[in-house]
Amino acid sequence: MKALLIVDLQNDFLLGGALPAPDGKKIIPVVNKLINLVDLVVASKDWHPEDSVHFEKWPVHCVANSEGAAFPEELEQSKIKTVVLKGTRNTDDGYSAFEATNIQLNNYLKENKVDELYICGLTTEYCVKNTVLDALEADYKTFVVRDAVEAVKAQPGDEEKAWQEMQAAGASIVYSEEVAKNA
Numbered sequence: 001m002k003a004l005l006i007v008d009l010q011n012d013f014l015l016g017g018a019l020p021a022p023d024g025k026k027i028i029p030v031v032n033k034l035i036n037l038v039d040l041v042v043a044s045k046d047w048h049p050e051d052s053v054h055f056e057k058w059p060v061h062c063v064a065n066s067e068g069a070a071f072p073e074e075l076e077q078s079k080i081k082t083v084v085l086k087g088t089r090n091t092d093d094g095y096s097a098f099e100a101t102n103i104q105l106n107n108y109l110k111e112n113k114v115d116e117l118y119i120c121g122l123t124t125e126y127c128v129k130n131t132v133l134d135a136l137e138a139d140y141k142t143f144v145v146r147d148a149v150e151a152v153k154a155q156p157g158d159e160e161k162a163w164q165e166m167q168a169a170g171a172s173i174v175y176s177e178e179v180a181k182n183a
């Protein structure tokens with residue numbers, strides 16, 4: 001079974017939000033296309049308490065239940081089967097979707113017989129990277145959709161390094177066009 005995992009495609013990571021990936025909005029139409037190419041769609045949300053230690057490193061963003069934590073209107077939400085919430089404790093960053101606390105993501109994917117995981121979303125250097133590395137650790141065939149991922153670009157060089165790290169760990173970097181061809 002093929003699953004699409006949309007990482008943190010939330011208002012605060014888009015222009016106008018608290019911690020924007022400068023080109024984040026560009027990926028929304030690509031993600032909308034990918035949603036129709038897989039058997040199961042799961043989305044993660046960064047979902048922080050107001051007083052998290054996470055905010056010693058970052059501007060306040062994606063506070064649980066806030067507008068900044070919501071999905072953008074343009075995202076085709078009707079086919080998202082499950083939303084997993086991460087970074088929910090005031091003591092953790094929760095960069096990886098596999099750290100979700102409302103659902104144990106690995107068990108959920110196993111129950112749904114997922115073996116191929118297509119990962120997209122925001123941001124390259126943090127939550128996408130950490131999710132991809134955990135997916136590989138958990139032995140999924142892991143694809144990262146290059147044109148459906150964008151970086152926050154907080155530190156120069158980190159974006160490029162993140163792509164290299166994901167690839168070195170065993171992720172396949174693919175374009176949405178190839179995903180469509182093989183669907």
Ligand code: VGL
Pocket residue numbers: 008013046058095122123124125126127128152
């Ligand atoms: C993220 C920084 C802080 C992400 C989340 O989704 O990549 N980055 N919190």
Ligand code: ZN
Pocket residue numbers: 046048054058061062087093
């Ligand atoms: Zn965060």
